[in-house]
Amino acid sequence: MNNAAKNKLKDNLLKYFGILCTLSGLIALAIFIIDILMDGLQRLDWEFITSLPSRFPEKAGILTAWTGTVWVFCLTALIAIPIGVAAGVYLEEYNKKGALANLLEINIANLAGVPSIIYGILGLEIFVRILNLGGSLLAGSFTLALLILPIIIVATREAIRTVPKTIKEASFALGATKWQTISRQVLPASASGIITGVILALSRAVGETAPLIVIGALAYVPFVAKTPMDEFTILPIQIFNWVSRPQHGFIINAAAAIIVLLGFVFIMNGVAVYIRNKAQRKGQ
Amino acid sequence: MITSVIKEKKNSKGMQDKIKQNSIKLESENVGVFYGHKKVLQNVTMRIQANTVTALIGPSGCGKSTYLRLFNRMNDYIDNFRKEGDVIIDGNEIYKKGIEIEELRKTVGMVFQKPNPFPKSIYENVAYGLRIQGINKKSALDEIVEKSIKQAALWDEVKDDLKKNALTLSGGQQQRLCIARTLAVQPSVILMDEPASALDPISTARIEDLIYELKQNYTILIVTHNMQQAGRVSDHTGFFYLGELVEFGDTRQIFTNPKSEKTESYISGRFG
Numbered sequence: 001m002n003n004a005a006k007n008k009l010k011d012n013l014l015k016y017f018g019i020l021c022t023l024s025g026l027i028a029l030a031i032f033i034i035d036i037l038m039d040g041l042q043r044l045d046w047e048f049i050t051s052l053p054s055r056f057p058e059k060a061g062i063l064t065a066w067t068g069t070v071w072v073f074c075l076t077a078l079i080a081i082p083i084g085v086a087a088g089v090y091l092e093e094y095n096k097k098g099a100l101a102n103l104l105e106i107n108i109a110n111l112a113g114v115p116s117i118i119y120g121i122l123g124l125e126i127f128v129r130i131l132n133l134g135g136s137l138l139a140g141s142f143t144l145a146l147l148i149l150p151i152i153i154v155a156t157r158e159a160i161r162t163v164p165k166t167i168k169e170a171s172f173a174l175g176a177t178k179w180q181t182i183s184r185q186v187l188p189a190s191a192s193g194i195i196t197g198v199i200l201a202l203s204r205a206v207g208e209t210a211p212l213i214v215i216g217a218l219a220y221v222p223f224v225a226k227t228p229m230d231e232f233t234i235l236p237i238q239i240f241n242w243v244s245r246p247q248h249g250f251i252i253n254a255a256a257a258i259i260v261l262l263g264f265v266f267i268m269n270g271v272a273v274y275i276r277n278k279a280q281r282k283g284q
Numbered sequence: 285m286i287t288s289v290i291k292e293k294k295n296s297k298g299m300q301d302k303i304k305q306n307s308i309k310l311e312s313e314n315v316g317v318f319y320g321h322k323k324v325l326q327n328v329t330m331r332i333q334a335n336t337v338t339a340l341i342g343p344s345g346c347g348k349s350t351y352l353r354l355f356n357r358m359n360d361y362i363d364n365f366r367k368e369g370d371v372i373i374d375g376n377e378i379y380k381k382g383i384e385i386e387e388l389r390k391t392v393g394m395v396f397q398k399p400n401p402f403p404k405s406i407y408e409n410v411a412y413g414l415r416i417q418g419i420n421k422k423s424a425l426d427e428i429v430e431k432s433i434k435q436a437a438l439w440d441e442v443k444d445d446l447k448k449n450a451l452t453l454s455g456g457q458q459q460r461l462c463i464a465r466t467l468a469v470q471p472s473v474i475l476m477d478e479p480a481s482a483l484d485p486i487s488t489a490r491i492e493d494l495i496y497e498l499k500q501n502y503t504i505l506i507v508t509h510n511m512q513q514a515g516r517v518s519d520h521t522g523f524f525y526l527g528e529l530v531e532f533g534d535t536r537q538i539f540t541n542p543k544s545e546k547t548e549s550y551i552s553g554r555f556g
C-alpha cells in the first residue's frame with residue numbers, strides 16, 4: 001500500500017468514526033423514545049390527563065402534575081424574564097467597563113454552572129423560611145427563576161451584542177435618549193435572540209426536579225392549584241415518584257407522563273428554533 | 285457725550301454679534317482631544333460660516349472624523365474621551381453643563397460613512413426622529429416624511445412603497461434615505477462623515493448634487509478622503525495632518541495655491 005492509499009484509508013476511517021459518534025447520541029435517544037412510547041402510549045388518553053393522582057395505577061392521572069408544571073412555567077417566566085432581560089441590558093449598555101464589570105461577568109458565568117440542588121437549598125432558606133412562602137408555587141417559581149436568571153442574562157447580552165453599533169449611533173445622532181435607543185432599536189433588533197434564550201432557559205426550568213423537591217413540592221397533591229400560594233407538584237416529580245413504586249402499573253404511568261413532559265419540552269425547543277431561523281432569514 | 289459713545293459702542297457690539305450670528309455658525313477655539321493619554325487633536329481653531337460646505341481632508345488617522353464628531357458630541361461614547369478648548373455652535377459652548385445632548389443633536393444632524401438605515405420601513409426610518417420627540421400624529425408625520433424624502437431626492441424612487449423595508453434599497457438609496465432621516469428632524473447643521481465612500485460613482489454624484497442643493501438651508505461639514513470630491517462640493521477646505529489643522533481656507537485657494545508645503549504634497553498625491 002502506498003502513502004496516498006494509506007492517507008485515503010485514514011481519511012475514510014475518520015469519516016466513518018465521526019458518523020458513528022454523531023449517531024451514538026441520536027441512537028440512544030431514539031431507543032429511549034421508542035421504549036417510552038411502547039410503554040406509555042397505551043396509557044396516554046384523555047382520562048389520564050384529566051385525572052387526579054390515586055393509589056391505584058389505573059385510576060391515577062397527571063392533572064395536578066401538568067397543571068403544576070404550567071403554573072411553574074408561567075410564574076417562573078413572569079419573574080425571570082423581566083429581571084433577566086433588565087440585568088442583561090444594564091450589563092451590556094449601562095455598566096461601565098472595568099474591574100467591577102469583569103467581576104460581575106465572571107460571577108454570572110459561575111452562577112450558570114452552580115448545581116441546581118444548591119439553588120434548591122438557597123430557595124428553601126430564603127423563600128420558604130425567611131419569606132415564609134412555604135412549599136408554595138411562588139416559592140418554587142422564585143427558586144427556578146433564580147436558577148435560570150444567569151442563562152437569560154447571558155443570552156440577552158449576547159443578543160444585544162449582535163446589534164450593530166452603527167444602528168445605535170444613528171439613533172443617538174437623531175437626538176434619541178439612551179432608553180429610546182434601547183427600547184426602539186436595540187431590543188427589537190435583538191428580540192429573537194433574547195426570546196430563543198428565554199425559551200431554552202424555561203424549558204430547562206420545566207425539567208428541573210431537584211430544587212423543587214428540596215423546597216418541598218409534594219408528589220401527592222390531591223387538588224389542582226388555584227393560587228400561587230398553593231402547594232403543588234410538577235411532572236418530573238410525579239414521574240420520579242412513580243418510577244420508585246414497585247407496581248408495574250406505575251411504571252407505565254411514568255412512561256406516559258414522560259411522553260407528555262417530552263412533548264412539552266420538544267414543542268418549546270421547536271418554537272425557539274423556529275424563531276431563530278426566522279430571524280436568520282430576515283437578517284440575510 | 286460719554287453716554288452716547290457707550291451707547292454707540294453697545295450698538296456696534298450688537299451689530300457685530302448680529303453679523304457674527306449671521307455668518308459664523310460653527311467655531312472651535314484651540315480645541316484638543318485626548319483618548320486616554322493619547323492626544324489625537326490639538327489646537328484646532330476654525331470658524332465656519334453658515335450655509336456653506338466645508339470639507340475636512342487629510343490622511344487616515346489625522347483626526348478629521350474626531351473633529352467632525354465634536355460638533356454633535358458623538359465622541360462622548362468613546363472611553364476616556366476628553367477635550368480641551370471650546371466648541372461653539374451659534375455662540376454657545378456645547379460642552380458646558382446644562383447642555384442637553386438630545387437637543388443639540390436635533391440641531392446638528394449626522395450622516396455616517398456606511399449607510400445605516402434602521403431595519404424598519406422607509407417611512408418609519410424618516411419618522412423616527414420625530415416619533416422620539418413625541419410627534420405621532422399621522423398627518424404631521426406624513427407631511428414631514430414626504431418633504432424630507434423629496435429634499436433628499438429619493439421621492440420618485442420610493443413613493444409607491446414607503447412601507448418597504450429600508451434594507452431592500454440599494455446602497456445609494458439607503459444613504460439618501462439616511463440624509464432624509466436627518467433632514468426630518470430639521471437641523472441647521474449637517475455633519476457628513478465620508479458619506480459617499482461606500483457608494484458607486486453614480487450614487488456618489490447624486491449625493492454630491494444633493495449636498496450642493498442642501499447648502500441653501502444648512503451648514504454642512506463633510507469629511508472626505510476623496511480630494512476631487514472636496515474640490516467639487518466645498519466652499520472651504522481644512523487640511524488635517526497628525527491631529528493638527530495645517531491649513532484652512534477657500535477650497536480654490538487650497539487646491540490651486542496652498543500656503544503650506546504639507547498641504548501641497550498631500551493634494552498633489554505625494555503622500556496619504
